[in-house]
Amino acid sequence: MTNKPLIEPQKKQSHLTVDSSSYKSQSKHSFQTVYTYIQTRIQRGDWQAHAKLPSVRQLAEDTGMHRLTIFKAYQHLKEDGHVYARDKSGYYVQPPALQVLTNEAELGLPLFQGNLGELHRIEATYQFSKALITPNLLPNHYFAEYVKQVFDLYPKLLGTYATAQGDLELREMLQRYFTDTAQFHVHADEILITTGAQQAISLIAEVWIRPGDHVLIETPAYASALDVFEQKGAKLVPITIDANGYDLVQIKEAMKKYKPRFFYLNPTFHNPTGVCISAEQRKQLVDLAAQYECLLIEDDTCHDIYFDQKPPLPLFAYDTEGYTIYIRSFSKYVSPGLRMACIVARPEWFTPLLAAKSLADGGTPLLNQKVFLLYFTSSRLQQHIEKLRIALRIRLEIMEEELSSTGWYYETPQGGFNLWVRLPDHLSVPELLARCLKQSISFVPGSLFDRNDTSQQYIRLCFSFASEHEIRQGIQQLVSIAKEMEST
Amino acid sequence: MTNKPLIEPQKKQSHLTVDSSSYKSQSKHSFQTVYTYIQTRIQRGDWQAHAKLPSVRQLAEDTGMHRLTIFKAYQHLKEDGHVYARDKSGYYVQPPALQVLTNEAELGLPLFQGNLGELHRIEATYQFSKALITPNLLPNHYFAEYVKQVFDLYPKLLGTYATAQGDLELREMLQRYFTDTAQFHVHADEILITTGAQQAISLIAEVWIRPGDHVLIETPAYASALDVFEQKGAKLVPITIDANGYDLVQIKEAMKKYKPRFFYLNPTFHNPTGVCISAEQRKQLVDLAAQYECLLIEDDTCHDIYFDQKPPLPLFAYDTEGYTIYIRSFSKYVSPGLRMACIVARPEWFTPLLAAKSLADGGTPLLNQKVFLLYFTSSRLQQHIEKLRIALRIRLEIMEEELSSTGWYYETPQGGFNLWVRLPDHLSVPELLARCLKQSISFVPGSLFDRNDTSQQYIRLCFSFASEHEIRQGIQQLVSIAKEMEST
Numbered sequence: 019m020t021n022k023p024l025i026e027p028q029k030k031q032s033h034l035t036v037d038s039s040s041y042k043s044q045s046k047h048s049f050q051t052v053y054t055y056i057q058t059r060i061q062r063g064d065w066q067a068h069a070k071l072p073s074v075r076q077l078a079e080d081t082g083m084h085r086l087t088i089f090k091a092y093q094h095l096k097e098d099g100h101v102y103a104r105d106k107s108g109y110y111v112q113p114p115a116l117q118v119l120t121n122e123a124e125l126g127l128p129l130f131q132g133n134l135g136e137l138h139r140i141e142a143t144y145q146f147s148k149a150l151i152t153p154n155l156l157p158n159h160y161f162a163e164y165v166k167q168v169f170d171l172y173p174k175l176l177g178t179y180a181t182a183q184g185d186l187e188l189r190e191m192l193q194r195y196f197t198d199t200a201q202f203h204v205h206a207d208e209i210l211i212t213t214g215a216q217q218a219i220s221l222i223a224e225v226w227i228r229p230g231d232h233v234l235i236e237t238p239a240y241a242s243a244l245d246v247f248e249q250k251g252a253k254l255v256p257i258t259i260d261a262n263g264y265d266l267v268q269i270k271e272a273m274k275k276y277k278p279r280f281f282y283l284n285p286t287f288h289n290p291t292g293v294c295i296s297a298e299q300r301k302q303l304v305d306l307a308a309q310y311e312c313l314l315i316e317d318d319t320c321h322d323i324y325f326d327q328k329p330p331l332p333l334f335a336y337d338t339e340g341y342t343i344y345i346r347s348f349s350k351y352v353s354p355g356l357r358m359a360c361i362v363a364r365p366e367w368f369t370p371l372l373a374a375k376s377l378a379d380g381g382t383p384l385l386n387q388k389v390f391l392l393y394f395t396s397s398r399l400q401q402h403i404e405k406l407r408i409a410l411r412i413r414l415e416i417m418e419e420e421l422s423s424t425g426w427y428y429e430t431p432q433g434g435f436n437l438w439v440r441l442p443d444h445l446s447v448p449e450l451l452a453r454c455l456k457q458s459i460s461f462v463p464g465s466l467f468d469r470n471d472t473s474q475q476y477i478r479l480c481f482s483f484a485s486e487h488e489i490r491q492g493i494q495q496l497v498s499i500a501k502e503m504e505s506t
Numbered sequence: 507m508t509n510k511p512l513i514e515p516q517k518k519q520s521h522l523t524v525d526s527s528s529y530k531s532q533s534k535h536s537f538q539t540v541y542t543y544i545q546t547r548i549q550r551g552d553w554q555a556h557a558k559l560p561s562v563r564q565l566a567e568d569t570g571m572h573r574l575t576i577f578k579a580y581q582h583l584k585e586d587g588h589v590y591a592r593d594k595s596g597y598y599v600q601p602p603a604l605q606v607l608t609n610e611a612e613l614g615l616p617l618f619q620g621n622l623g624e625l626h627r628i629e630a631t632y633q634f635s636k637a638l639i640t641p642n643l644l645p646n647h648y649f650a651e652y653v654k655q656v657f658d659l660y661p662k663l664l665g666t667y668a669t670a671q672g673d674l675e676l677r678e679m680l681q682r683y684f685t686d687t688a689q690f691h692v693h694a695d696e697i698l699i700t701t702g703a704q705q706a707i708s709l710i711a712e713v714w715i716r717p718g719d720h721v722l723i724e725t726p727a728y729a730s731a732l733d734v735f736e737q738k739g740a741k742l743v744p745i746t747i748d749a750n751g752y753d754l755v756q757i758k759e760a761m762k763k764y765k766p767r768f769f770y771l772n773p774t775f776h777n778p779t780g781v782c783i784s785a786e787q788r789k790q791l792v793d794l795a796a797q798y799e800c801l802l803i804e805d806d807t808c809h810d811i812y813f814d815q816k817p818p819l820p821l822f823a824y825d826t827e828g829y830t831i832y833i834r835s836f837s838k839y840v841s842p843g844l845r846m847a848c849i850v851a852r853p854e855w856f857t858p859l860l861a862a863k864s865l866a867d868g869g870t871p872l873l874n875q876k877v878f879l880l881y882f883t884s885s886r887l888q889q890h891i892e893k894l895r896i897a898l899r900i901r902l903e904i905m906e907e908e909l910s911s912t913g914w915y916y917e918t919p920q921g922g923f924n925l926w927v928r929l930p931d932h933l934s935v936p937e938l939l940a941r942c943l944k945q946s947i948s949f950v951p952g953s954l955f956d957r958n959d960t961s962q963q964y965i966r967l968c969f970s971f972a973s974e975h976e977i978r979q980g981i982q983q984l985v986s987i988a989k990e991m992e993s994t
Contacts, residue, residue, distance in 0.1 A: 084765065084799040090854050097857065135670055135864040153665030161664035162657035165873070169650035176649035176843035176877075177641030182623055213701060217867040246865050277572065311572040355664035357871040366578050369585065376623040377734050378866065379705040383845040385653075386871050389664075 048083055052091035057100055060111050067113035071101060104248055134241040134466055142460035144492025149289065149435045149480045151351055155409050157402045161353060164392040172388055180384035182376035184211025184360070188391045192360060195394075200321075201335045202344075204362055210371055213382045214357040215319055215347035219243050219282075221361070221378060222315055222343065223250045225370045226279045234272050234281035236264075238438075238467035238476070240289045240317065243282055248469075256470050257281065259288055261429050263295045266302050273310035280313035280343075286329045287320040290467050290478040291438045292431025297330035308339035313367070319347040322403050324433035325411045340364040350435075351406060352394065356386045410435070413481040413489055420493035424500070435482035438464075441475050445500060450477075453499050459492050536571055540579035545588055548599050555601035559589060592736055622729040622954055630948035632980025637777060637923045637968045639839055643897050645890045649841060652880040660876055668872035670864035672699025672848070676879045680848060683882075688809075689823045690832075692850055698859055701870045702845040703807055703835035707731050707770075709849070709866060710803055710831065711738045713858045714767045722760055722769035724752075726926075726955035726964070728777045728805065731770055736957075744958050745769065747776055749917050751783045754790050761798035768801035768831075774817045775808040778955050778966040779926045780919025785818035796827035801855070807835045810891050812921035813899045828852040831859075838923075839894060840882065844874045898923070901969040901977055908981035912988070923970035926952075929963050933988060938965075941987050947980050 059065055074092065078085040092109050095101045101109045138148055169175060183189070189206040196202035212218040219242070227233065229251030235244065237256035247254060255272050258265055272278065285295035285303075295303075307314045316333045334344040347359035363371060375381070393399060417437055418430065427440040441447060447463045454461065464476030484492060547553055562580065566573040580597050583589045589597045626636055657663060671677070677694040684690035700706040707730070715721065717739030723732065725744035735742060743760050746753055760766065773783035773791075783791075795802045804821045822832040835847035851859060863869070881887060905925055906918065915928040929935060935951045942949065952964030972980060 086799045086801070093854050093857055135861075135868070139669070150667065151665075153662040156662075156665035158662045158665045162661070165657065165664075166654050169653065173650070174641040174644075174646045176653075176841045177639075177644035177646045179638065179837075179842045179845075181627070213867045213871065216865070220866050242865070242868070249865060311574045313574070349667075353664045354667045355872045357667075357867070357869075366581050369581055377704070377730070377737060378708050379701045379845070380623070380730070381845075383701065383871065383874055384843045385877075386873065389873075 049087045049090040049094070052077065052081065052083065052088055053094055056091065056095055060100060065111045067111050069111045071109040071111065073108065134245075134462065137460070137462060137466070140455065140460060141458075142455070143458040144488050144495065145460055145483045146479045146481070146489075146492060146496075147460040147462045148483045149350075149478075150354065151406070151410075151435070151482045152485065153354075154485070155406055155482075156351075156353070157398060160396075160398050160402075161355075161389070161393065164396070165389050167392055168385070168388045171392075175385055175388060178384055180211075180381040180387060182381045183372055184209070184382060185384060185387040185391070188387045189360075191391055191395055196346075196362065200332055202332075202362065208362055208364060208368060210361040210363070210368065210375060211382050211387060212359045212361060212375065213379065213386075214349045215317060215345050215359045216242060216246075217378070218345040218347075218359050218361045219315075219317065220246050221371055221374045222280070222282075222345075223247055223252070224374045224378070226313070227252045232276035232278040234269065234276075234278045234283075234312075236283055236288065237470055238290055238464060238473045239282070240284055241462070241466045243317070244467070244469065247282070252279070254469060256468075256472075257283075259291060259293055261293060263293065263299045264303070266299065266306065269303070270306055270310075273306060273312045277310070278312055280315050281307070282315040282317065283333075284317045284319070285333060286318055287323060287431060287434030289319070289434065290436050290462070290464070290476075292429065292434050292436055294329050294432055297336075300330055300333050301336050304333055304337040304339065304342060307337070307341040312341065314342045315345065316342055317345045317347075319345075319350060320434045321346070323351055323407065323410065323435070325407060325414075326432060329433065334362060340366070343367055348390065348394070351403065352399065353390060356390050357382075358386060358390045410482055413484070413486055416486055416489045417479060417481045417493055420490060420497065424497055435480050437479045437481060439477050439479055441477060441500070442504075443475060445475070445503060447474060447477060450496075450500060450503065453503070454496055457495060457499065459496050459499075461496070537575045537578040537582070540565065540569065540571065540576055541582055544579065544583055548588060553599045555599050557599045559597040559599065561596070622733075622950065625948065625950060625954070628943065628948060629946075630943065631946040632976050632983065633948055633971045634967045634969070634977075634980060634984075635948035635950045636971045637838075637966075638842065639894070639898075639923070639970045640973065641842075642973070643894055643970075644839075644841070645886060648884075648886050648890075649843075649877070649881065652884070653877050655880055656873070656876045659880075663873055663876060666872055668699075668869040668875060670869045671860055672697070672870060673872060673875040673879070676875045677848075679879055679883060684834075684850065688820050690820075690850065696850055696852060696856060698849040698851070698856065698863060699870050699875060700847045700849060700863065701867065701874075702837045703805060703833050703847045704730060704734075705866070706833040706835075706847050706849045707803075707805065708734050709859055709862045710768070710770075710833075711735055711740070712862045712866070714801070715740045720764035720766040722757065722764075722766045722771075722800070724771055724776065725958055726778055726952060726961045727770070728772055729950070729954045731805070732955070732957065735770070740767070742957060744956075744960075745771075747779060747781055749781060751781065751787045752791070754787065754794065757791070758794055758798075761794060761800045765798070766800055768803050769795070770803040770805065771821075772805045772807070773821060774806055775811060775919060775922030777807070777922065778924050778950070778952070778964075780917065780922050780924055782817050782920055785824075788818055788821050789824050792821055792825040792827065792830060795825070795829040800829065802830045803833065804830055805833045805835075807833075807838060808922045809834070811839055811895065811898065811923070813895060813902075814920060817921065822850060828854070831855055836878065836882065839891065840887065841878060844878050845870075846874060846878045898970055901972075901974060904974055904977045905967060905969045905981055908978055908985065912985055923968050925967045925969060927965050927967055929965060929988070930992075931963060933963070933991060935962060935965060938984075938988060938991060941991070942984055945983060945987065947984050947987075949984070 065071060074085050074088045077088045096103060100112055102112050103109050189209040192209050193204055193206045196204055223246045227250035231252050232255050233247050233252040234255045234257050236259040255276055257269055287294055314333055318332050332344060334342045344362040349357050349359060361371060428437055451463050462478040464473030467473055481489060553559060562573050562576045565576045584591060588600055590600050591597050677697040680697050681692055681694045684692055711734045715738035719740050720743050721735050721740040722743045722745050724747040743764055743766060745757055775782055802821055806820050820832060822830045832850040837845050837847060849859060916925055939951050950966040952961030955961055969977060
């Protein structure tokens with residue numbers, strides 16, 4: 019999309035014959051000057067890999083050019099793989115290794131941007147990168163039925179806006195649901211409907227993060243959350259998560275030292291590691307949060323996707339001090355096409371969140387909320403989830419079977435969608451990814467979940483999207499590609 | 507919602523008997539100390555009306571208290587009408603006059619926050635504040651039909667995520683539509699689907715506004731856009747719009763002087779004034795934009811809602827230099843319950859917008875996009891819009907009839923949903939609003955569209971939501987309330 023030359027669309031538009039040569043000769047020229055200037059200094063090594071480049075504003079002042087011109091130059095440098103953007107304010111030098119990757123025409127993939135979304139845009143026969151449930155495992159037929167019902171119940175549905183907070187009937191249902199299933203004691207007024215968990219995360223970042231603020235985040239962590247927080251200019255403080263859960267001393271020290279805005283965490287079938295935090299640690303966490311007045315942003319996407327036994331209650335249920343903000347998504351396993359999630363928060367946190375939501379989009383579409391309401395309250399949902407658990411478990415077992423010959427390290431997750439696998443040190447993950455993509459196999463390299471290079475030898479293999487057959491074949495191929503790399 | 511005492515929800519939650527008294531005694535106490543401190547200094551007059559109050563960070567340092575505590579105190583001061591928030595970083599002293607309003611229990615309305623959304627949350631029998639089309643004028647029956655069809659065409663629809671950019675089939679349809687109706691020459695890759703125009707505005711602000719940046723904006727202007735830009739910390743530079751359109755010299759000077767990030771404008775049936783900018787001025791505007799490299803953000807919500815003749819082409823069609831970003835919403839007159847809008851932008855602007863969209867919510871729900879696609883391409887849409895034009899025009903005429911006795915100044919709009927009425931200087935708009943709301947009549951005071959107090963004597967009366975009967979009765983009542991105020 020963005021590789022089209024800048025001028026081309028204007029050409030097409032020449033039905034209005036205003037002189038656009040000026041644009042070519044002047045604007046385009048000037049931004050190319052900037053482009054060449056930066057490119058040259060990078061090649062000369064004046065600016066090393068990962069070095070922060072001068073800000074748009076700075077360059078505009080130095081060169082006397084307009085910020086838009088500098089901005090345009092950076093956009094093109096980014097598209098061409100010479101620089102990458104970390105947060106809104108900054109551009110950084112793209113390290114050569116990855117430039118090689120991105121220059122490989124047959125990849126055609128801007129991996130270097132560290133953006134999961136861009137990896138997901140690649141079509142792959144063996145799809146192990148998307149942590150989504152294949153539509154084949156979702157009750158599509160029933161959805162259709164409920165959508166049809168919705169209009170008998172609410173004939174003027176599409177003629178009506180939802181409120182910014184979300185449909186009251188839906189919020190009251192969720193209130194009952196949380197009380198029954200998670201021992202929450204909440205009021206419908208403390209629930210905000212969002213368009214997926216992604217929006218929930220983005221609203222919370224919008225309200226609480228100012229540039230330079232500290233935010234605690236698991237390492238590794240959900241990549242899209244990292245992107246959002248960095249884009250808001252947060253300084254991320256890594257909190258280790260592994261098979262033993264958290265190191266609470268580390269968390270205590272971090273809260274003490276940084277007075278962080280919040281700790282964003284994913285304690286139940288953590289993405290990407292699959293770890294589930296014990297009830298004991300959950301209790302200690304909420305106490306720490308109250309002691310240091312640090313918000314806990316609990317992202318709970320997979321609560322119902324367990325294989326053997328139910329996970330412990332969410333942190334929110336243990337929190338009597340009101341420092342937990344709870345994000346619950348239903349998109350993934352109920353209805354990706356509806357994009358349904360909610361935020362549960364105490365009144366003093368709720369007001370700014372609601373304001374942010376109304377500025378962000380004025381409210382999640384009403385149609386989606388009503389369809390979700392009908393389906394979620396139906397007996398079929400429970401049946402669906404039980405079937406889903408079994409289907410996912412089988413897929414996981416097949417994946418583990420095919421990996422068994424490798425001796426690669428991983429912990430079998432008790433829920434969720436992913437296997438977090440450590441590759442031997444001598445295996446280059448970027449190269450493996452490049453080779454796999456060429457053979458239409460996709461996975462997510464650990465580096466996308468981690469800003470601290472501690473996950474570089476890991477890969478995330480998702481077992482919820484590919485079919486059983488595809489998992490068998492795809493993992494077999496992936497393993498043989500890896501063996502081939504080792505033998506050469 | 508937010509008036510509930512801070513502790514109450516925790517009480518309810520005492521099934522987990524962790525000691526929550528500490529919270530009462532400590533945290534709540536400490537934030538009340540801050541609350542009282544600020545309240546007292548305001549009452550003492552240390553801080554005058556509209557004065558900027560110390561930042562959360564500043565007070566945290568001064569008092570040695572945690573930022574969350576200060577933040578909490580400000581939230582409660584805001585809810586109690588003592589302070590208001592302008593942009594994210596700042597709180598200001600609420601002027602007394604408005605405190606009186608907000609203290610009137612029978613109003614129960616946080617008018618003082620300058621937030622349109624909050625005004626809209628009030629139920630009113632005579633609804634002249636919401637610039638929405640009443641569901642009775644929307645083809646609800648047909649919507650239902652198309653939603654049912656959608657599943658025969660796309661059986662796995664709800665099992666599938668949309669891409670962040672939006673459904674390709676829909677974007678290709680819109681590309682053809684814009685080419686045919688607006689002489690755009692765009693590629694489907696230059697179209698981004700958003701959840702309503704509100705999201706489009708918010709994404710653009712997210713990408714281009716840094717605190718302290720200048721933004722040109724019409725005065726008066728669409729209130730929610732003002733809120734978004736201020737929340738991002740923009741310095742708003744007012745550009746006059748009146749029956750003659752813009753003062754292009756003023757715009758040129760402003761572009762020269764401030765090098766603004768962009769000019770957000772609503773040139774077609776402008777909200778709230780109803781003004782439609784001439785083709786001549788549109789051409790001059792895009793030339794100015796290119797000359798000063800200033801983006802034009804063209805918000806085009808009412809393009810199809812004209813009464814006599816079609817409005818001129820959008821600015822985007824005249825712009826051969828690629829400096830216009832076009833926002834087109836279909837929510838209002840096609841399907842409020844779907845929330846459908848799009849952004850059209852040239853490649854160099856598109857990349858960051860797409861990135862912002864994927865961070866904001868990962869993509870507009872697919873269901874909504876497909877339903878909209880089906881309906882929008884049907885012959886019924888055209889019939890619907892033609893009926894709608896007539897219905898709106900009749901409502902407008904009734905409203906003007908009922909106002910005719912007053913001699914209040916207004917220009918009859920050629921399209922859109924609103925009448926922009928100037929009240930005599932001796933009439934207090936806040937008082938009129940207070941009295942009207944008591945009698946369940948709502949309208950929007952001009953001050954909400956204007957940060958420069960030039961619209962304080964104006965009110966926006968929307969004629970698209972109330973029925974013909976309600977318009978007659980409601981406006982009659984409004985007029986008699988005004989006459990009563992004048993006579994006393």
